[in-house]
Amino acid sequence: MGRLGRDVSEIGFGAWQIGADWGEVDEDEALATLHAAADAGVTFFDTAxxxxxxxxxxxxxxxxxxxxxxxxxxxTKMGRRAEQTVENYSPEHFRAWNDRSRENLGMDTLDLVQLHCPPTDLYFRPEVFADLDAMVAEGRIAAYGVSVERVEEALKAIEFPGVASVQIIFNPFRQRPARLFLDEAARRGVGVIVRVPLASGLLSGKYTRETTFAADDHRSYNRNGEAFDVGETFAGVPLEAGLDAVEELRPLVPQGASLAQLALRWILMHPGVSTVIPGARNPEQAAGNAAASDVPSLGDDAMARIAAVYEERIAPHVHQRW
Ligand SMILES: NC(=O)c1ccc[n+]([C@@H]2O[C@H](COP(=O)([O-])OP(=O)(O)OC[C@H]3O[C@@H](n4cnc5c(N)ncnc54)[C@H](OP(=O)(O)O)[C@@H]3O)[C@@H](O)[C@H]2O)c1
Incomplete structure (x- = not known):
């Protein structure tokens, strides 16, 4: 993980599903899912x-x-317990949020704390990053990073030498970071954490036009960005367009693998990526995702086809937005 100086599994675990916003996941199932990931060799867990x-x-x-x-x-992440203004990213709030996370996690020093998709203007406030340096010096956190919506925010964030990691959306339906960001992050030794790798499950290939989601699932209530950035739901791809594109990817799935594993393997084909954090709601999904590490590298033909499907069907919806 670059500047973090720690080795982590290339497939990590996204723990949003076992919090809320994805329909009901009971506590026993949530713990079994976490243990299934750890049993499969996952050593990196993302939460907020x-x-x-x-x-x-x-x-x-x-x-x-x-x-x-x-x-x-x-x-973990902080920053979304208050209204999204630059002023709210204050030393007082940081320490209060940090105290709460340390208690929840049962850790004196947090391994890595990411600013949770702050407003773009925050990246132009060096005093905020100086305060995060101070929190490292105070022993509250071992390192800090940012979770971003846009490629340009990521490029600005890594100008600050203390930023150890950037979390960004990157998958076969969100290819822009590959062209602009991954090489620069690697050059600076910044860890890259890839989120929404399955486009909220769309890239598993299991949904149809008839699929419905629970009322408390953001794939129902944030379809048009009603609650937070629309790019977090299906990676910002309109569901119908995504379903059509998925059918074009299906023939590329390697023997014995799943479409979800094809998507994860595609991400891992990019050397700038440190870890990928698919979310899982049950032990089978967690184990299946970890097993993407064993799927062989994709050939040039498959990579070219995935690029073409993106250009033709997906890029017009997302490329210039994030
Ligand atoms: N702003 C931020 O910083 C931010 C925003 C979003 C996400 N994240 C982080 O990134 C993580 C991952 O992103 P995400 O959860 O939004 O989306 P994702 O990983 O792209 O999709 C997760 C969904 O894919 C389906 N899935 C997962 N594994 C599967 C498998 N093996 N086979 C079939 N289906 C599978 C499940 O859908 P079903 O529920 O339909 O089964 C699951 O809920 C989150 O948990 C969170 O830690 C951070």
Missing amino acids: DVYGDGRSERLVGRLRRERGGERILVA
Whole structure:
């Protein structure tokens, strides 16, 4: 993980699903899912203070304790417990949010804290990054990073030498980071955490035009960006366009693999990526995602075809937006 100086599994785990916003996942199932990921070799777990208002952090904290002694790296996020103004990213709020996350996770020093998709203007406030340096010096956090919506925010963020990692949306339906950002991050030694790798499940190929989602699932209530950035739901791809494109990817799935694993393998084909954090709601999904590490590299023909499907069917919807 670049500047972080820690080794992590190339397939990590996204713990939003076991917090809230994806329909019901009960506590036993959530813990079994976390353990299935760890059993499969996952050592990087991404969470946030707002996922289920702390539920996700508490579950990840329990996993850490129950797997005592194993090298598990926990990345959490802060910044979304208040209205999204630059002023709210203050030293007082940072320390209050940090105290709460340390308690939820049961850790004195957090491994990695990411600013949770802050307003673009924040990247032009060096004093905020100086304060994060101070939090490292205080021993509250071992390192910090940012989670961004846009490629340009990522490029600005890594000008700050203390930024250890950038979390960004990157998948066969969101290819722009490959052209502009990944090489620059690698050159500067910044860790890259890839989120929404399955385009909220769209790239698993299991949905149809008839699929419905629970009312408390953001794939129902944020389809048009009603609650947060629309790019977080199906990676910003209109569902119908995504379903058509998925059918064109299906023939490329390697023997014995799944479409979800094809998507994860495509991401891992990019050397600038440090870890990919698919979300999972049950142990089978967690194990299946971790097994993408064993899927052979994709050939030039498959890579070219995925690029062409993106250009023809997806880029017009997303390329100039993020
Ligand atoms: N702003 C931010 O910083 C931010 C925003 C979004 C996400 N994240 C992080 O990124 C993580 C991953 O992104 P994401 O959860 O939004 O989307 P994702 O990983 O692209 O999609 C997750 C969904 O894909 C389906 N899925 C997962 N594994 C599968 C498998 N093996 N086979 C079939 N279907 C599978 C599940 O859908 P079903 O529920 O339909 O089964 C699951 O809920 C989150 O958990 C979170 O940690 C961060």
